[in-house]
Amino acid sequence: MGASVRALRALLLLAGFYLLGLAMLAVLAGVDWAAALWAPSSLAVKLYVVSALLAVPIVRGMFMLRTPKDDAAHGVLVTDAQEPRLWQEVRELAAQVGTRAPDEIRLTADMNASVSEEARFLGLLGGTRRLHLGLPLVSGLTEAQLRAVLAHEMGHYGNADTRLSAITVRGRVQVARTIAHFEERAGGKVAKERARQERKNEKKLAKGKKAKEVDTTGVGLTYRSMAKVYKAYGHFYLRATLAGSRRQELAADLAAARIAGRDATASALREIPALDSAHDFYMNAYATLGVGAGLLPPPGEVFGGIRHLLAARAGELAELRRELPTEPASPYDSHPPIAERVARLEALPDDGRASEPAGPALGLLADPGAALVAVEQASLTPEALRLRRVDWPELVHVSMTAHFAQEAEPLRRATAEVTDGDGSLDALLNALDLGVGWEIADRLPKSDQAGAAKGRAAREFARPVLRRGLSRMVAGELIDRGAARWELSWSESASLRMPPGHEDDLPAALDAAVADHPDTAPLRRLLATV
Amino acid sequence: MSMEVTRVIVIAVAVAVGVLVYRRIAGAPPSRGAAAAAREAEALGLLPASRQNTMVSGPDPELERALAAAAARGDWEPAARLLAATRERRDWQRRTRYADLLGDAAAEGDGAWLDAWEAARPDDPDAAVVRASSTISLAWLLRGGAWAKDTSAEQFAGFHRVLARSRDEIARAAELVPDDPTPYVFEIRPALGFGYPHDEMHRIWKEITNRDPYHFGAHTGALQYWYAKWRGSKELAERFTEEAAAAAPLGTLLKALPLIAWWEHHDDDAKAADFRSPRLVALVDAALADVAAAPPDHPNVPGVRHLLAYYLTRQGRFEAALEQFRLVDGYVGAFPWSCYSDPGAVYCRWRDTAVRGARRGR
Numbered sequence: 001m002g003a004s005v006r007a008l009r010a011l012l013l014l015a016g017f018y019l020l021g022l023a024m025l026a027v028l029a030g031v032d033w034a035a036a037l038w039a040p041s042s043l044a045v046k047l048y049v050v051s052a053l054l055a056v057p058i059v060r061g062m063f064m065l066r067t068p069k070d071d072a073a074h075g076v077l078v079t080d081a082q083e084p085r086l087w088q089e090v091r092e093l094a095a096q097v098g099t100r101a102p103d104e105i106r107l108t109a110d111m112n113a114s115v116s117e118e119a120r121f122l123g124l125l126g127g128t129r130r131l132h133l134g135l136p137l138v139s140g141l142t143e144a145q146l147r148a149v150l151a152h153e154m155g156h157y158g159n160a161d162t163r164l165s166a167i168t169v170r171g172r173v174q175v176a177r178t179i180a181h182f183e184e185r186a187g188g189k190v191a192k193e194r195a196r197q198e199r200k201n202e203k204k205l206a207k208g209k210k211a212k213e214v215d216t217t218g219v220g221l222t223y224r225s226m227a228k229v230y231k232a233y234g235h236f237y238l239r240a241t242l243a244g245s246r247r248q249e250l251a252a253d254l255a256a257a258r259i260a261g262r263d264a265t266a267s268a269l270r271e272i273p274a275l276d277s278a279h280d281f282y283m284n285a286y287a288t289l290g291v292g293a294g295l296l297p298p299p300g301e302v303f304g305g306i307r308h309l310l311a312a313r314a315g316e317l318a319e320l321r322r323e324l325p326t327e328p329a330s331p332y333d334s335h336p337p338i339a340e341r342v343a344r345l346e347a348l349p350d351d352g353r354a355s356e357p358a359g360p361a362l363g364l365l366a367d368p369g370a371a372l373v374a375v376e377q378a379s380l381t382p383e384a385l386r387l388r389r390v391d392w393p394e395l396v397h398v399s400m401t402a403h404f405a406q407e408a409e410p411l412r413r414a415t416a417e418v419t420d421g422d423g424s425l426d427a428l429l430n431a432l433d434l435g436v437g438w439e440i441a442d443r444l445p446k447s448d449q450a451g452a453a454k455g456r457a458a459r460e461f462a463r464p465v466l467r468r469g470l471s472r473m474v475a476g477e478l479i480d481r482g483a484a485r486w487e488l489s490w491s492e493s494a495s496l497r498m499p500p501g502h503e504d505d506l507p508a509a510l511d512a513a514v515a516d517h518p519d520t521a522p523l524r525r526l527l528a529t530v
Numbered sequence: 531m532s533m534e535v536t537r538v539i540v541i542a543v544a545v546a547v548g549v550l551v552y553r554r555i556a557g558a559p560p561s562r563g564a565a566a567a568a569r570e571a572e573a574l575g576l577l578p579a580s581r582q583n584t585m586v587s588g589p590d591p592e593l594e595r596a597l598a599a600a601a602a603r604g605d606w607e608p609a610a611r612l613l614a615a616t617r618e619r620r621d622w623q624r625r626t627r628y629a630d631l632l633g634d635a636a637a638e639g640d641g642a643w644l645d646a647w648e649a650a651r652p653d654d655p656d657a658a659v660v661r662a663s664s665t666i667s668l669a670w671l672l673r674g675g676a677w678a679k680d681t682s683a684e685q686f687a688g689f690h691r692v693l694a695r696s697r698d699e700i701a702r703a704a705e706l707v708p709d710d711p712t713p714y715v716f717e718i719r720p721a722l723g724f725g726y727p728h729d730e731m732h733r734i735w736k737e738i739t740n741r742d743p744y745h746f747g748a749h750t751g752a753l754q755y756w757y758a759k760w761r762g763s764k765e766l767a768e769r770f771t772e773e774a775a776a777a778a779p780l781g782t783l784l785k786a787l788p789l790i791a792w793w794e795h796h797d798d799d800a801k802a803a804d805f806r807s808p809r810l811v812a813l814v815d816a817a818l819a820d821v822a823a824a825p826p827d828h829p830n831v832p833g834v835r836h837l838l839a840y841y842l843t844r845q846g847r848f849e850a851a852l853e854q855f856r857l858v859d860g861y862v863g864a865f866p867w868s869c870y871s872d873p874g875a876v877y878c879r880w881r882d883t884a885v886r887g888a889r890r891g892r
């Protein structure tokens with residue numbers, strides 16, 4: 001099959017995607033027309049109602065086929081004057097790929113780089129081209145690697161030999177996007193319904209009535225079933241075009257290798273999954289660590305802080321680079337598995353470009369620090385922007401202290417209930433000495449198995465829970481007295497720094513306090529020396 | 531007229547469906563045969579399921595008294611006397627059995643009687659061996675009996691934490707009575723739980739067999755280790771039982787081991803004919819001869835009788851089965867019944883099958 005035949009088929013398939021809605025409406029209309037002619041009028045009226053109900057999501061669905069506008073442009077727009085080196089680099093790459101350079105470059109907070117096009121005329125014609133460049137990605141790549149990534153992305157739109165096959169790519173993006181949009185819409189309906197029912201329940205509870213189970217089955221059903229129809233067509237579309245798309249991906253890889261060098265392209269591909277998981281981890285464990293305590297890292301560090309993590313965990317990253325995903329990321333992903341792409345690239349003959357200088361890609365920006373701050377301003381929500389900014393060590397100390405206090409809360413409350421006091425550490429230690437520790441432990445949250453256990457087994461289930469709560473309360477006490485402090489580490493978990501000797505003696509002291517014959521003396525001695 | 535007939539048929543079908551659905555939901559009532567067999571069993575002086583003791587495998591008044599005294603009054607002295615006697619007589623098989631059962635009892639309750647025993651006699655070697663046993667038992671209570679995939683992280687954490695404690699206690703018990711194989715028999719349990727390598731298991735096995743080469747409880751414990759579900763394989767388990775059965779003199783009960791391994795590997799999907807295969811009949815005959823030759827006070831004789839009673843019933847040798855059932859009736863704390871959640875009911879079902887079969891055969 002020649003390139004033009006393939007492209008024609010892709011065009012028909014894409015057109016079919018739009019015709020699907022019209023065809024379904026035509027079927028409904030046909031049924032109604034037949035009913036009007038031959039069915040008794042009572043049945044015909046019922047049919048009209050049913051077909052009208054079915055037509056609503058179809059019609060709305062057809063409007064949804066338009067590319068949602070909101071995801072077209074986001075991030076910080078940078079002009080030629082602001083980032084001359086970046087623009088120059090991008091223009092050169094576009095020229096080498098043989099395509100029109102993007103009209104806009106936008107810096108984003110994603111671990112990603114993408115070239116998008118504001119499609120016109122049902123996605124058949126191109127429009128404004130945008131390059132979205134995620135600063136976290138830029139932070140993790142060398143200049144040569146970034147060049148490889150951009151060359152690959154632009155290659156999708158500009159493979160001059162297969163000019164029409166761009167329709168396939170564009171069609172696939174469109175199909176995947178439409179399906180995602182449908183599902184989001186159905187999901188949104190469910191979320192809305194859930195929120196509505198929960199609000200209702202809250203009101204009921206406030207009036208002292210029993211709340212109903214939140215039930216969202218059936219909500220968004222018409223949208224879900226529409227999504228199903230389009231999804232089925234989408235699968236068909238993908239099956240019909242996938243082999244070609246994968247070939248194109250590999251061709252884009254080859255183009256990138258030609259432009260940016262074999263080794264830079266292969267290493268960029270190895271780098272991306274590693275950076276992806278590092279980014280997820282960084283956002284969870286560092287950037288948003290303090291959100292519960294109302295804190296964010298200093299300006300520019302929310303997305304830029306990943307630099308410290310990448311520098312400190314070189315060994316783990318090397319590990320990740322070795323284990324490449326052998327499965328495609330999603331069924332709609334036209335990319336062959338990364339392992340396969342890397343293997344093909346690394347099988348190319350050596351182009352002698354491995355020794356080219358590899359400065360950090362952030363160096364392409366005029367002022368990386370200012371760019372990171374600007375991206376933060378553009379992508380954080382107003383609520384997030386109002387959080388207090390503190391430096392990293394303080395952020396870790398305050399957040400972890402708050403986190404521990406929260407973990408100690410059930411034990412504090414149980415102690416207060418049993419001893420009829422304030423639930424302080426002192427009250428807990430006295431209670432342990434008096435042998436009521438197990439009564440307190442009994443009030444802590446339990447698993448099913450722990451709840452079902454009796455006698456000694458129940459105590460063994462409770463012991464680690466009690467010990468953990470006690471250790472949290474002891475840590476809180478040491479921190480309050482200024483004797484302990486949480487310490488930030490970019491290479492491992494945060495750790496609680498204690499006075500010399502305490503770290504070694506504390507585990508045994510905690511064990512003794514929750515033993516069958518509790519002995520709080522070692523713990524009291526430790527606390528007395530600070 | 532035809533309308534009438536149709537109506538009758540429809541009603542009949544509806545009633546039949548209703549009955550079927552009801553029985554599906556409520557469970558089939560015991561068939562008339564089963565109820566009659568239960569009455570016959572009662573007439574023979576055999577006990578109903580509700581009166582079967584699930585803790586032990588056969589009558590042992592002294593042990594039952596010791597268990598009852600500990601449970602009811604926290605009185606540890608009968609237990610202490612019982613174990614001291616086994617030590618003085620160097621009756622290691624009985625010592626293992628008693629320490630095992632007393633340990634179970636101490637783990638299931640609050641274990642206060644064991645604490646009191648240790649407080650009263652800090653260096654008592656008998657309390658030490660019960661302590662090790664009860665810690666192991668407690669570890670297994672925390673784990674539960676489900677497959678690993680259905681066991682929670684919390685259960686595993688508790689299991690490993692408590693099982694780790696048993697290691698020192700086992701070592702201490704072994705130090706206090708150096709000739710006693712019991713602590714080493716108990717060491718097989720951490721070997722299972724922690725997945726000791728085969729070398730380590732061979733070391734434990736040597737410690738045991740140097741002290742008592744034909745210890746029945748040690749063999750059934752080690753067999754667990756050699757099953758595929760723990761650290762061995764079907765082949766290793768079968769080789770272990772065959773070698774032990776071949777090497778053991780008559781009267782040591784070890785000829786019954788292959789029957790235990792057969793149950794583990796085949797019982798779930800065995801057909802009636804499989805039980806009557808010449809090989810299995812020969813295995814049962816060998817075990818019968820072994821029991822007949824065993825000293826009547828061998829502590830594991832009742833356990834083997836339960837096993838034989840089951841196999842003889844499955845082989846349609848009802849008279850012989852009934853003979854075994856009569857000798858152990860009233861106690862069901864034995865393999866294979868203890869593998870089910872309601873050992874008494876399973877036991878009575880097979881016993882009553884034997885009763886019915888024996889009557890028909892007469």
